[in-house]
Amino acid sequence: MVSVALFGRFDTVIYMKSETGRVSLFTIVLGLILVGAVLVDPFHFSYYSISDALAGTATTTVTVLNTPPEWAVDAQEYIESSTSSPTNVGDNVVWIGTATDSNAEPYYLLLCKSSSTPTPNVSAAPVCGGGAGNQWGVSSLTAANVQATTTYTALVGDPESNPWFAWICDQNTANPKCNSVYKQGTGTSSSPFAVNHRPNFTVATDSSPANPGAVVTWNTTSSDPDSVGGADQVRLFVCKANDFATTTCGGGGTYCSSTLVGSAPSCTSTLATPLQDTNYTAFTYVIDNHNFAASGGAQATDTVVTVNNVAPTVDSSTILLEDPTSTSSPLTLSVAQGETTGFKVKFTAVDNNSCQNISAGNEIASATVNVYRSGITQALCETSGQYNANDCYPSAVSTSTWGITCSQDGGSCSGSSDPDATWTCTFPLWYVADPTDGVNATDSQHFAENWRASVRARDDNSATSSLTEISTGKELLGYLAYNLNTAAIGYGSYEPASGTPALAPTTTVSATGNVGLDLTLYGTDMCTTFPTCAATSTTSTVQMNYQHYATSGVAYGSGVSLAANPGAELEINILKTTVTSTPAFGSTYWGIQIPASITLAGDYTGQNTIIGITGEAQFW
Numbered sequence: 001m002v003s004v005a006l007f008g009r010f011d012t013v014i015y016m017k018s019e020t021g022r023v024s025l026f027t028i029v030l031g032l033i034l035v036g037a038v039l040v041d042p043f044h045f046s047y048y049s050i051s052d053a054l055a056g057t058a059t060t061t062v063t064v065l066n067t068p069p070e071w072a073v074d075a076q077e078y079i080e081s082s083t084s085s086p087t088n089v090g091d092n093v094v095w096i097g098t099a100t101d102s103n104a105e106p107y108y109l110l111l112c113k114s115s116s117t118p119t120p121n122v123s124a125a126p127v128c129g130g131g132a133g134n135q136w137g138v139s140s141l142t143a144a145n146v147q148a149t150t151t152y153t154a155l156v157g158d159p160e161s162n163p164w165f166a167w168i169c170d171q172n173t174a175n176p177k178c179n180s181v182y183k184q185g186t187g188t189s190s191s192p193f194a195v196n197h198r199p200n201f202t203v204a205t206d207s208s209p210a211n212p213g214a215v216v217t218w219n220t221t222s223s224d225p226d227s228v229g230g231a232d233q234v235r236l237f238v239c240k241a242n243d244f245a246t247t248t249c250g251g252g253g254t255y256c257s258s259t260l261v262g263s264a265p266s267c268t269s270t271l272a273t274p275l276q277d278t279n280y281t282a283f284t285y286v287i288d289n290h291n292f293a294a295s296g297g298a299q300a301t302d303t304v305v306t307v308n309n310v311a312p313t314v315d316s317s318t319i320l321l322e323d324p325t326s327t328s329s330p331l332t333l334s335v336a337q338g339e340t341t342g343f344k345v346k347f348t349a350v351d352n353n354s355c356q357n358i359s360a361g362n363e364i365a366s367a368t369v370n371v372y373r374s375g376i377t378q379a380l381c382e383t384s385g386q387y388n389a390n391d392c393y394p395s396a397v398s399t400s401t402w403g404i405t406c407s408q409d410g411g412s413c414s415g416s417s418d419p420d421a422t423w424t425c426t427f428p429l430w431y432v433a434d435p436t437d438g439v440n441a442t443d444s445q446h447f448a449e450n451w452r453a454s455v456r457a458r459d460d461n462s463a464t465s466s467l468t469e470i471s472t473g474k475e476l477l478g479y480l481a482y483n484l485n486t487a488a489i490g491y492g493s494y495e496p497a498s499g500t501p502a503l504a505p506t507t508t509v510s511a512t513g514n515v516g517l518d519l520t521l522y523g524t525d526m527c528t529t530f531p532t533c534a535a536t537s538t539t540s541t542v543q544m545n546y547q548h549y550a551t552s553g554v555a556y557g558s559g560v561s562l563a564a565n566p567g568a569e570l571e572i573n574i575l576k577t578t579v580t581s582t583p584a585f586g587s588t589y590w591g592i593q594i595p596a597s598i599t600l601a602g603d604y605t606g607q608n609t610i611i612g613i614t615g616e617a618q619f620w
Contacts, residue, residue: 068170068177069107072145073098075166076185077193083229085188086196088292089158092151093193095137097183099168101144109148110167110178111136118167120176126169136164141171154195160228163192199224199234201294204284206238209306212275212352215268216305218256222286222294223263234294236265237285242300244285244293255282255305260289274354274419276363277309277461310352311463312364314455318348319470321371321453330437331429331451331474336481337512337583339428345369346424349457349465355413355421357460362413362421367406368395368456368467369425373434373476374449378469381454389430389580403428423457430580435478435514438617444478445617451476481513482574482612485585489608491592499593503550503559506590509574509612510583516620517574517612519588523547523562526606533606540600547608548591556591562608569613576620 075097081087099107108125110118113136116129125141128134137150148168166185169178184191203221210216224232237244241252248254256267265286282305286294293299323329324342333340349355349364357363372381373391381392393402406425413421436451438444450473457465486507491500511517523544527533533541545563548556551572560568574586588610 066170066172066175066177067102068179069099069101069105069144069168071097071168071179071181071183072100073147074185075109075111075183077189078149080188081193081195082188083161083194086160086194086226086290087154088196088290089154089156089198092153093136094149094151095164095166096147096149097166097168098147099142099144099170099179101170103170103172104144105170105172106141106143107148107168107170108141109139109150110169111138111150111152112165112167112182113163115165115182117180118169118178120169120171120178122171122173122176126167126176126178128167136162156197158195160195160197160226161192162195165191194228196232196288196290196292197225198292199232199286199288199294201234201284201286201297201299204298204301204303206282206303206305208304209308210271211308211310212271213273215270216255217266217268218282218284218303219266220264220284220286220298222265222298224288226288231262233260233262233289234265234286235260235289236267237287238267238269238303239283239285241281242283242302244283244300247287247291271305271307274352274417275307276356276358276416277307277353278358280305280307307353309459309461309463312349312351312457312459312465314347314349314457314465314468316468316471318346319453319455319468320344320346321451321470321474322346323474331476333429333431333433333477333479333481333514335431336479337431337483337510339430341426341428343371343427343429344424345371345427345453345455346422347455347457348420348422350420351457351459352419353459354416355408355418356416361460362408363459364408364421364423364457365460365462366458367423367425368458368464369404369406369427370394370454370467371427371429372452372454373436373446374452374473375446378452378454378467382467390432390578391434393427393429429476431479431481431512432514432577432580433476435476437475437477441618442616445620447617450474476514478515478614479513480515480517480612480614481511482517483510483512483583484508484610485510489590491590494592494594496594496598497596499546500556500591502553502555503548503589503591504553505587507588507610508585509572509588509610510585511574511577511612512583514576516576516584516615516617517572517586518615519570519572519586520567520611520613521549521562521570521588522566522609522611524606524608526604528600528602528604530605531607538595538597540598542592542594542598542604542606544606546593546595547606550589551586553589556593559589559591571615571619573615573619574612 078094112128113134120126136152139148139150142148165182201222207217226232236258238255239249243250255269258265258267322344371393384396387397404427409422438447452473454469456467525533526542545561547562548559550559572586575584577584
């Protein structure tokens with residue numbers, strides 16, 4: 001056997017197999033063993049003539065490490081959180097961003113409070129540099145090229161301005177990596193994010209109690225702690241119900257709202273008229289210039305608006321004095337020696353607490369009405385001691401003395417928004433009430449006056465209006481009424497050519513109306529066959545001229561003969577009655593002479609007519 005020298009050539013072939021974090025290199029070594037051969041040009045890759053050749057392999061390895069993910073879309077705030085549009089405490093700051101990875105591995109979006117390099121984890125989310133306390137948030141594990149999202153809920157203790165630094169880290173199982181470049185967004189969606197804190201609101205008050213129609217002021221102790229980008233301002237809303245939402249009161253309505261101010265906002269509201277006297281809810285709310293509401297403290301406090309009870313009023317132009325028979329006619333008596341009923345005083349009562357009280361009853365509870373002759377005046381017809389059936393009827397007297405009744409007219413009050421209601425008072429007048437008609441002192445003692453009424457309304461809290469007098473009075477007409485108290489004139493028994501030596505009081509007439517009286521007298525002849533007397537008979541008829549009358553007991557012959565002036569007025573001057581229980585009266589004196597020509601004896605009968613007429617007023 002011949003020994004042969006060995007010559008060789010090495011060609012390297014690389015096979016790449018994808019494995020996590022590793023590339024394997026395989027080198028094939030070709031060894032040429034020449035046995036019994038001639039090596040031809042071994043260093044110039046020539047053809048070899050080889051005999052008996054044998055081949056073998058050797059494996060080589062090297063590890064290529066994981067590379068970090070790359071930013072595909074830079075991180076930014078999903079919703080702007082800036083000084084002009086901050087995130088309210090309790091709301092979320094949201095970040096988004098997208099990463100790619102050369103190994104298509106999933107990744108985390110990590111938001112940190114500082115730029116310190118974060119620490120990736122093999123089987124968990126990465127951690128911000130400095131630890132978890134420096135972290136705003138971290139997303140869930142997100143597939144490469146898919147947008148990641150993370151959030152942070154703003155807290156009361158957070159500063160107004162909060163820098164943020166966004167990182168992306170993959171989840172390589174052997175050697176996880178974070179990109180070395182952090183992002184902070186762009187424009188108004190960039191770092192820092194801003195936190196808006198609630199305003200401070202500790203005190204709310206209103207200026208009530210107040211009258212309907214008055215101005216109520218709400219004052220507050222309120223401010224806002226935020227100052228970055230300019231101090232925040234505050235605004236007050238006062239709602240009628242606890243229904244405030246964002247920037248407005250709900251369906252319950254609004255009392256008032258303020259403008260934005262640095263602190264202590266206030267506002268005013270004019271109360272409605274009418275408005276019932278009770279307590280009303282008034283809820284106060286403060287918001288800042290970002291429409292963020294205060295919480296706790298005085299927020300949604302009911303300051304309670306108290307509306308005062310106010311006295312009603314009566315306008316003189318609404319007072320009417322009416323006769324029972326007609327609203328426009330003068331007052332007219334119609335019952336002799338008694339009371340004429342059905343006179344009315346009507347008026348309108350106005351109450352700024354409305355005509356209906358909080359219990360749905362009448363706000364005006366009662367009325368005082370005084371009726372009087374104008375010469376008496378309002379001031380002298382108010383008390384019970386001033387009552388006089390001739391000229392003054394005050395409500396202060398008992399109803400047994402003067403039976404006036406007052407009530408609110410049904411249907412005249414339509415509800416709590418109605419300020420007024422009409423009332424009607426019905427009353428009687430005695431037959432002695434002074435007349436005011438006529439044109440001079442002969443017609444009536446009070447011709448220059450009229451009858452008036454004054455009204456005072458009282459509400460359910462006993463608040464009363466002023467005593468208000470009617471603007472235009474009414475005349476009370478003279479009422480001629482009388483009563484002949486004597487049914488017969490009995491002269492007695494006389495022989496012919498004899499009779500009463502003097503006139504004697506024989507008939508009386510009472511004044512049962514409101515005027516003084518005179519009389520007119522008429523008579524007839526007297527005979528035994530009355531009423532058919534033979535007027536021409538001198539022996540059986542006592543002619544009426546033999547009857548004389550006078551106002552005093554003058555001697556017969558000094559009086560007035562019935563035949564002298566039939567129907568002539570007798571100035572008896574019966575006074576006007578002034579006491580209801582005792583009518584004034586006057587007596588007529590009568591006398592007679594029997595003519596000497598009378599021969600027929602018997603009972604002679606005739607008839608005298610006595611008519612009352614209104615006397616001259618100066619003699620009443």
